[in-house]
Amino acid sequence: MSSTNLPIAKAITAGLRDALRADDKVLLMGEDIGVLGGVFRVTDGLHSEFGSQRVVDTPLAEAGIVGTSVGLAVRGYRPVVEIQFDGFVFPAFNQITTQVAKMHNRTAGAVHMPIVIRIPHGGGIGAIEHHSESPEALFAHTAGLRILAPSNAQDAYWMTRQAIECEDPVILFEPKKRYWVKGDVDPDHRPELSPWQAEVVRSGTDATLLAWGPSMPLALESAQAAAADGIDLEVIDARSLSPIDFPTIAASVQRTGRLLIMHEAPVLGGLGGEIAARISEQCFYHLEAPVMRVGGYHLPYPPARMEHAYLPDLDRVLDGVDRLLAH
Amino acid sequence: MSVFATTIPSVAEQEPLIQLLAPDGTRTPHPELDAVISAAAPGSDGDDLATPERLRGYYRDMVMIRAADLEATSLQRQGQLGLWASALGQEAAQIGAGHASREQDYLVPTYREHGIAWARGIEPWRLLESFRGVSHGGWDPNELRTHPYMIVLGSQAPHAVGYAMGLQRDGVVGTGETATDTAVLALFGDGASSEGEVSESFTFAASFQAPVVFFTQNNQWAISVPASVQSRVPLAQRSRGWGIPSVRVDGNDVLAVLGAVRAALDAARAGEGPQFIEAVTYRMAAHTTSDDASRYRPAVEEQEWGEKDPILRLRRHLEQLGEIDEAFIVRCDEEAHELAMELHHHIHGMEDPDPVGMFTHAYAEPHPIVEAEREQYLEYIAQFEDENENDKAEQRGEQA
Numbered sequence: 136m137s138s139t140n141l142p143i144a145k146a147i148t149a150g151l152r153d154a155l156r157a158d159d160k161v162l163l164m165g166e167d168i169g170v171l172g173g174v175f176r177v178t179d180g181l182h183s184e185f186g187s188q189r190v191v192d193t194p195l196a197e198a199g200i201v202g203t204s205v206g207l208a209v210r211g212y213r214p215v216v217e218i219q220f221d222g223f224v225f226p227a228f229n230q231i232t233t234q235v236a237k238m239h240n241r242t243a244g245a246v247h248m249p250i251v252i253r254i255p256h257g258g259g260i261g262a263i264e265h266h267s268e269s270p271e272a273l274f275a276h277t278a279g280l281r282i283l284a285p286s287n288a289q290d291a292y293w294m295t296r297q298a299i300e301c302e303d304p305v306i307l308f309e310p311k312k313r314y315w316v317k318g319d320v321d322p323d324h325r326p327e328l329s330p331w332q333a334e335v336v337r338s339g340t341d342a343t344l345l346a347w348g349p350s351m352p353l354a355l356e357s358a359q360a361a362a363a364d365g366i367d368l369e370v371i372d373a374r375s376l377s378p379i380d381f382p383t384i385a386a387s388v389q390r391t392g393r394l395l396i397m398h399e400a401p402v403l404g405g406l407g408g409e410i411a412a413r414i415s416e417q418c419f420y421h422l423e424a425p426v427m428r429v430g431g432y433h434l435p436y437p438p439a440r441m442e443h444a445y446l447p448d449l450d451r452v453l454d455g456v457d458r459l460l461a462h
Numbered sequence: 463m464s465v466f467a468t469t470i471p472s473v474a475e476q477e478p479l480i481q482l483l484a485p486d487g488t489r490t491p492h493p494e495l496d497a498v499i500s501a502a503a504p505g506s507d508g509d510d511l512a513t514p515e516r517l518r519g520y521y522r523d524m525v526m527i528r529a530a531d532l533e534a535t536s537l538q539r540q541g542q543l544g545l546w547a548s549a550l551g552q553e554a555a556q557i558g559a560g561h562a563s564r565e566q567d568y569l570v571p572t573y574r575e576h577g578i579a580w581a582r583g584i585e586p587w588r589l590l591e592s593f594r595g596v597s598h599g600g601w602d603p604n605e606l607r608t609h610p611y612m613i614v615l616g617s618q619a620p621h622a623v624g625y626a627m628g629l630q631r632d633g634v635v636g637t638g639e640t641a642t643d644t645a646v647l648a649l650f651g652d653g654a655s656s657e658g659e660v661s662e663s664f665t666f667a668a669s670f671q672a673p674v675v676f677f678t679q680n681n682q683w684a685i686s687v688p689a690s691v692q693s694r695v696p697l698a699q700r701s702r703g704w705g706i707p708s709v710r711v712d713g714n715d716v717l718a719v720l721g722a723v724r725a726a727l728d729a730a731r732a733g734e735g736p737q738f739i740e741a742v743t744y745r746m747a748a749h750t751t752s753d754d755a756s757r758y759r760p761a762v763e764e765q766e767w768g769e770k771d772p773i774l775r776l777r778r779h780l781e782q783l784g785e786i787d788e789a790f791i792v793r794c795d796e797e798a799h800e801l802a803m804e805l806h807h808h809i810h811g812m813e814d815p816d817p818v819g820m821f822t823h824a825y826a827e828p829h830p831i832v833e834a835e836r837e838q839y840l841e842y843i844a845q846f847e848d849e850n851e852n853d854k855a856e857q858r859g860e861q862a
Contacts (some may be wrong), residue, residue, distance in 0.1 A: 162631075188631055194669055199620050199662035206646075209603060212631070214624075230659070233614045234621070237598075241610050244823045246604035278824050278832070302826035331830075378831045443640025 136398050138321040144177050144314035146288040147253075149322060150295030151178065151215065155185050157179055158213065161299055164191040164200055165217030165253075174219055175314055176356045178430060192356035197227035200310035204236050204250050221256040221308075222265025228273075235304045237280030250297075250304045255311035257349035257399050259446055261439040268436055269400035274306050275377045275409075282376040283330055284308040286351035288318030290374065291373065297330045308376070310349035320339055335381035341381055342393035342459050345384060347373035350447065357397075357452040366456060376406060384410065385417045393459050402406075402430040424462035429455040477696040479742060480722065481712040485770045487778025494723030498728070501508050507640075507728075511720050520561065520716050522781060522794045524553040524773045527577045529798035530586040534593070538595025538751040542809050543593045547574045551746030554772030555679045557581055558719030559647065563727060566634075566644045570622040571607040575649055582608045586801070587808045596815050615650065616657025619676070622648030623663045623740070626672035626730075635673045636733025645673040645730035645780070647723070655700060656692045662705040663759070664736070671735035675726040678703065678738070679713055681745035685695035686758040701738035713741030714772040744770070 141149065154161050163178060169192035172179030182190040193200050197218060204214035213371070218224045224231070231252065238248050258267030273281050274423035281303050285291040298305035328334060336351070337358050346354040351372050358368040369387050388394045394414055396407035424447060429447045437445045466696075482492055482499075497504040501510035510516070531548050540547040549556060552574070560581020563569060571578050579589055588600040592611060599610045609625075613616035626646040629635050634644045654660060655678055667674050680697050682689050694702060698710035711718040711724075717739055726737035744767035748755040780786035821836035 194662070194665045196662040196665060198659050199623075199666050200616065200661070201625030201660055202620025206621040206626070207628045208624075209609070210625050210628030210632070212628050229614065229617060230620070232619055238610075240823045240824050241598040242601075242603060242823075243597065244826065245599075245604065247826050256842065270857075281825075281829075303829075355507060378829055380830075387829055447754060 136202060137198050137323065138319045139286050139287060139447060140317050141292075141320050142315045143285070143288050143291045144175055144259065146291040146320045147177050147295050147309060147319070148181070149320065150183060150292045150296065150299075152184070152294055153322060154215070154299040155181065155189060156337040158299075159189075161213045161215065162189045163215045163217070164190065165191050165205075166195050166197060166200075166219050168192060168217050168314070175311065177253075177309070178217070184412045187328050190263040194376065197223060197225075198230050201230040201235060201250075201252065203323055205230065206248050206249065207237060208248050209246055213251075215253065215299060218252060218254045218446075220266045221254055221270055224252075224254055224270065231274070231280070231304075231306075232277045233239075238278050239303070240279060247302045248304045249299070251300050252304070252306045253299045253305060254308055254309045255314070257310055258436060258442050259312045259349070259399075261442075263439070264436070267439075267442065268432070269398065271308055271376050272400060272404060273372060273378075275406055279304070280298055281305045281331075282308065282375060284310070284348035284374065284376050286313070286348050286374070288316075288320045288373050288407060289326070292322055293326055294321045294330050300372040304344075308348055312349045313352065316352070331375040331378055333374055333383040334372045335369060335383070336372050337368065337370035339367040340391060341367045342395060342456060343369045343371060343384070343387045343391045344395050344397065344452070344456070345371045345373060346397045347376060350399060353447065353449065353452065355396060357456070360449060360453060361456055366460065368456065373455050377427050379406070379410060380423075381410075381413050385414060388414055389421045392421055393462075394426045395429065395452070395455050397429045397452055397455070398431075399432050399446055402428045403433040405458065424459050427455055427459050432453055464577070477698060479710050479712055479820045480718050481713075482717040482721065483715045483775050483779050485714075487775055488779075488781050489757060489779060489782070491718075492718075492721070495718065495725065498725045499717060499721045503616070507736065510719060511724065512782070514783065517776065517783075518779055518786060520557055521648060521773065521776050521786070521796070523557045523561075523580060524577070524716070524776070525588070525798045526801055527557065527580045528553055529802045530580075530798075531576055532804055533802035534586070534590055535747070535751060537806065538593070543590060543751075544595050545593050545750050545752060547593075547750045548745075548747035549574050549719075551744045551767065551772070552679055552681055553577050554716040554776070555669060555713035555719050555741040555743045559649070559664050559677055559723045562720045562723035563647055564644075564731075565641075566607070567643060567727060567731075568607050568609070568622075568644065569626050569649070570618045570625070571611055571649050571650060572615060572618065573583075573611040573613055575611065578649065579608065580822055582606055584608060584806055586818050590805070592811055594809060594812065596812060608739045610651055615654035616659040619648050619650060619654075619663035620661045620666065622646045622674050622676075623666045623672050626667065626674040627841040628672070629673055635731065638732075641677045643731040643781065645675060645727045648674055648676050650678055651684065652678065652680040652682065652689040652692050653687065655697055658831060664701055664706060667736035668704040669707055671733070673730040673733065675723065675730050676706070676736065676738045678740045679743050680740055681743050683749070683755075683759065685749040685753060688693050696740065696824065697827070698738070698740035701736075704736050706736045708738035708740065710740045710742065713743030714770050714775060717775055726730060743772075746751055751862050
């Protein structure tokens with residue numbers, strides 16, 4: 136099979152299906168993932184193909200879902216669990232941070248935790264409370280976890296496969312706002328780029344714009360708009376949020392001299408702050424301006440009719456670019 | 463009469479407590495559990511858990527683990543351990559449950575399961591590693607068929623259920639093959655029974671009929687909070703709302719615990735789904751070496767429970783059977799003393815690990831940031847090694 140055109144959601148489905156076929160220790164667990172195929176239909180068709188022992192409709196209990204996946208991993212399984220929405224991960228926060236993240240270290244390497252925690256994340260979908268959050272910093276702060284944030288169909292397929300193959304626990308933040316955006320997927324050729332590396336998706340000379348996951352289309356749109364004003368932005372898709380690929384970001388900033396980081400999560404305490412600090416340390420003499428950030432406010436995620444003002448949009452990104460270039 | 467049914471208080475008062483050995487050592491027959499324990503009883507599988515030799519073995523085990531426990535408290539007082547959580551008084555519950563499990567079963571402990579560990583062949587010094595602060599664990603869970611000690615109480619319960627779900631998928635439940643059919647024993651206390659993850663574990667175990675036995679040692683106190691604050695009804699009734707059969711046994715009676723845990727694990731192994739046991743016991747020591755139990759419980763309560771001591775009880779029973787003599791008792795005490803001395807010397811001689819080891823197992827696969835920080839750490843401490851070398855060279859110069 137050569138390259139096929141798939142929406143991101145279906146690319147993940149294909150990744151899960153191929154992983155289930157490749158290794159009979161892989162199993163899926165979550166709420167409504169079986170007969171229904173998941174509330175976003177990401178597991179559509181997998182229950183009928185693999186049965187209820189491998190595609191498990193669980194009780195409505197996130198700590199139980201993640202906690203039982205720990206036991207399954209000790210027994211040699213590779214559980215892939217679905218958290219239905221970003222804001223519902225918190226009942227499982229204890230299991231993820233005190234157990235999943237630490238069991239390998241606790242047992243001095245005797246026990247691996249090849250668990251994948253799939254979380255549809257991000258806002259902009261007009262949802263009620265707890266359905267639009269970007270909690271990546273809370274997990275990136277926890278050693279023992281890895282985080283991937285695919286932004287396109289090809290990455291969605293391969294990051295699903297590679298997360299499941301990884302011997303460490305991986306949180307897969309899926310860009311739910313972009314689930315139905317199509318892209319080419321080549322399931323037959325493993326990409327040369329490691330999932331843990333960032334990718335320069337647009338070359339430019341005036342400033343670097345870094346984003347990930349659901350923010351990538353906006354980042355590219357912003358670069359196009361800036362180009363119309365004669366500003367040449369380099370755009371990087373971070374792809375991996377733990378570990379963050381600082382060498383790729385630093386190499387870009389050493390070329391452009393400026394960095395703008397854009398994410399949906401609140402700026403205060405967000406990953407943009409960590410990236411800004413590291414880049415300031417590593418690229419101090421290359422920087423023409425302070426590293427700047429555009430993102431959510433230090434607020435609970437607002438009701439849907441206000442979210443347009445909370446989320447970064449084209450104007451806010453371009454405003455950030457202007458401030459960056461004013462130096 | 464209200465249309466709302468309750469289990470309080472009438473059922474609570476009726477909840478039986480199974481006891482096969484009275485505190486004075488008197489043996490009470492119990493047809494159902496005797497069939498599990500004794501080969502002579504009708505319905506027995508032939509594995510006699512109550513031969514005089516085995517009873518003496520349980521006695522020796524309890525004496526040994528108590529000595530190790532007391533020595534660990536001494537080691538903490540000597541500054542050799544950061545903390546110790548004593549299991550004094552809970553020896554019968556733990557030695558009984560440990561020996562009731564079969565070789566292939568998987569046991570999932572809290573941090574106060576020293577008798578369980580002993581019964582599974584985990585040397586006491588390994589338990590002390592984490593209390594000393596040289597590791598966070600100390601053994602390979604799959605090799606010793608025992609999960610790591612759990613500090614975040616209740617978090618281990620869903621692990622036990624997940625492992626049991628793995629057993630179902632591996633086809634080692636309900637096949638009738640006694641050598642390979644496997645079950646999980648999940649341990650937690652009266653305090654942890656209030657954790658949401660324990661309730662969620664009941665739900666998962668019941669819904670999927672997972673081969674797991676929940677074994678609660680109700681030692682009456684969660685640090686300073688009495689069991690009555692954790693539950694208005696006997697804990698044994700807690701699981702019945704989930705459709706999980708349960709029983710309440712005297713946790714200071716090694717035979718009652720052996721019988722109940724063996725029966726429950728056999729049922730789980732046979733594919734009959736989860737089971738629940740409340741073992742009523744008492745935490746004779748403070749919560750840990752950092753705790754002062756006199757601030758919250760009366761000494762008279764400790765004295766009352768001291769009279770129900772599990773070791774003394776089994777010794778009296780063996781005496782009544784004429785199956786124990788002074789020479790055996792003395793030998794056990796001597797072996798226990800030797801074990802304590804070994805532990806003492808092992809811990810006193812234990813060197814601190816090289817801190818660079820903390821970078822080794824955070825991840826299973828290479829991680830660029832951890833590797834970079836490890837290199838930074840090594841470069842940082844190397845500066846001081848140079849300084850130390852210079853200091854030594856200067857000293858040598860002065861001496862010359």
